[in-house]
Amino acid sequence: MPSAPAAGAPNCGACDNCLSPRATFDGTLAAQKFLSCVYRIREKQRFGVGLNHVVEVLTGADTEKIRKWNHEQLSTYGIGKEHSRPEWAAIGRELVRLGFLRQTAEKFSVLELTNDGLAALKQRKKITLTQPAVAPETKVHQVGEISCDEVLFDRLRTLRKKLADERDVPAYIIFSDVSLRQMARNYPASESDFARISSVGEKKLREFGEIFLGEIAAYLQTNARQIFADDSFTAPAAPPSRASLGDSVRETLRRFRSGQTVEQIARDRGVTTGTICGHIAEGVERGEPVDLDQFFTAAEKQRVAAAFRAHGVFALSPVFESLGGKIDYGRLWIFRAATNVRK
DSSP states (O other): OOOOOOTTOOOOSSSHHHHSOOOEEEOHHHHHHHHHHHHHHHHHHSSOOOHHHHHHHHTTOOOHHHHHTTGGGSTTTTTTTTSOHHHHHHHHHHHHHTTSEEEOOSSSOOEEEOHHHHHHHHHTOOOEEEOOSSOOOOOOOOTTOOOOOHHHHHHHHHHHHHHHHHHTSOHHHHOOHHHHHHHHHHOOOSHHHHTTSTTOOHHHHHHHHHHHHHHHHHHHTTSOOOOOSSOSOOOOOOOOOGGGSOHHHHHHHHHHHTTOOHHHHHHHHTSOHHHHHHHHHHHHHTTOOOOGGGTOOHHHHHHHHHHHHHHOSSOHHHHHHHTTTOSOHHHHHHHHHHHHHHO
8 A cells, every 4th residue: 555645745746645645534543542452462472563463453363373472361352343454454554654653674573652652642642544445344233232323332442441441350341342332322311321221230330320421421512312223212132142252252162161171271272271261251241151150169159259249349359369369360250250240
């Protein structure tokens, strides 16, 4: 893809972009996702990766490298499914051209954030990008996924991620995508409206109601409500089918249902037991049936439940320590997921 001329650069009258300039768009969200993905990979691995791997993480690919490095656990894994891989590659190359990223000239070229890229990421600077040569693919909703205001949905996802990062918990512990989609469809304006959203119990209403209601109200100050086929307040939807789960998670669940233990699955797939427990916890959160008796004795369930009541569900360390380290973090993730689903 030929590079577009930099802002303010004269028209050369010869290249494709000057002869047939493409439209631009507010690419701030796309740039934030790409830059954040580069940052998170470097933060986790202490080394950089190439453009193609960043694109695979953004689009939620299930590759040998992603499994080997546990990149399916990154907060940026799968957040870029609104663009195809070629489109993300074009966005990445343009961010290099604009100076937000640098591409090393070594044998195995890797991407690195520049100082400008880090500043743009932290300060959420507006970034204008060139429209990809191929139009973005139409988003296909998964089975069980309700239609909603996609712009508001993205804002709520960003807010959820911020809250999850502050509490050092997976994003789905705050709210599932199902819940966020209901918010982005129904625009709840009061606590009673918010309490009708799927998985909102008394604790989540108290903890997050004001924050999310404020975000929705702020959005509506500059954006009109969208009207859907049925604009009545949507009843809580059934959990999405396992088709909405990633391929790696589905494979873990398939093996677990076939009788393999967590340890066997981890060994066979070359990942940690924590990764496998994380897959199972995500499945539980999204409606997959898992019997807690496979992980806990009756006495353990009582002790773990008491520990969560005493210390809350957002930080596992106090729960783990209060149990004397006898219940590993992986099982605590699964218990917490099951508890949140049932609220």
